[in-house]
Amino acid sequence: MERSVDNKIDKRLLLRTAAKLDASFYQRDNVLQVAKDLLGKILVSRFDKVYTAVRIVETEAYNGIIDKASHAYNNRRTARTEVMYGNGGTAYVYLCYGIHHLFNVVTNANDIPHAVLIRGAEPVYGIQAMLNRAHKLHLDNTLTKGPGNVSKALGITTKHTGTSLLGSEIFIINDGYTLAKKNIVTSPRIGVDYAAEDALLHYRFYIKGNPYVSGKLK
DNA sequence: CGACCGATCGTCT
DNA sequence: GACGATCGGTCGA
Numbered sequence: 001m002e003r004s005v006d007n008k009i010d011k012r013l014l015l016r017t018a019a020k021l022d023a024s025f026y027q028r029d030n031v032l033q034v035a036k037d038l039l040g041k042i043l044v045s046r047f048d049k050v051y052t053a054v055r056i057v058e059t060e061a062y063n064g065i066i067d068k069a070s071h072a073y074n075n076r077r078t079a080r081t082e083v084m085y086g087n088g089g090t091a092y093v094y095l096c097y098g099i100h101h102l103f104n105v106v107t108n109a110n111d112i113p114h115a116v117l118i119r120g121a122e123p124v125y126g127i128q129a130m131l132n133r134a135h136k137l138h139l140d141n142t143l144t145k146g147p148g149n150v151s152k153a154l155g156i157t158t159k160h161t162g163t164s165l166l167g168s169e170i171f172i173i174n175d176g177y178t179l180a181k182k183n184i185v186t187s188p189r190i191g192v193d194y195a196a197e198d199a200l201l202h203y204r205f206y207i208k209g210n211p212y213v214s215g216k217l218k
Numbered sequence: 219c220g221a222c223c224g225a226t227c228g229t230c231t
Numbered sequence: 232g233a234c235g236a237t238c239g240g241t242c243g244a
Contacts, residue, residue: 098226100237148237191236
């Protein structure tokens with residue numbers, strides 16, 4: 001069981017540009033590896049000088065044109081999916097069920113539409129600002145458990161699709177947090193039954209025992 | 219607990 | 232016109 005991570009970090013870390021993940025992290029060709037490596041990293045948003053940050057505890061990989069669960073399956077290119085065809089290191093945000101804004105990290109090179117969905121995260125900075133956005137009074141794991149809730153707490157919406165993660169509004173940092181291999185769990189992805197046999201692939205990664213992982217408790 | 223259901227709207231056929 | 236890479240609530244056992 002992974003010990004619960006710090007519930008607060010120093011703001012100076014958020015300002016340390018050396019800690020920010022760079023293009024070489026995002027533009028690797030193995031989206032499964034990127035999805036796994038994003039566990040434990042800190043996703044930061046800075047809108048109107050308000051900083052909020054969460055430690056990523058659950059991700060899902062979407063493996064491009066051969067993946068029936070991906071919006072880019074069969075090389076589907078539309079206005080919505082076009083950002084996935086750009087270079088790795090940008091945000092792909094889309095509206096799900098008319099209500100939820102789901103945040104993805106685009107990976108790999110131009111014309112290879114890989115992406116990683118951030119499904120669960122643990123608040124580490126700006127908790128009051130996140131509570132305000134979610135219209136909640138007290139911190140509990142519903143604040144940033146599930147992809148819709150993560151985006152809501154961070155203030156990320158579809159208008160941020162295409163935003164570079166190398167910039168200063170949305171970015172991801174490495175604070176040196178390390179994760180033992182035995183504490184990384186894989187499983188099939190959530191909510192992709194329509195993807196036939198690809199729904200069975202173990203493309204979901206999460207930190208064992210972390211209370212901000214979505215899905216049923218057990 | 220688990221099953222079910224309504225909300226809500228952009229996107230694609 | 233149908234349908235979600237969801238969520239939170241309700242209902243019954």
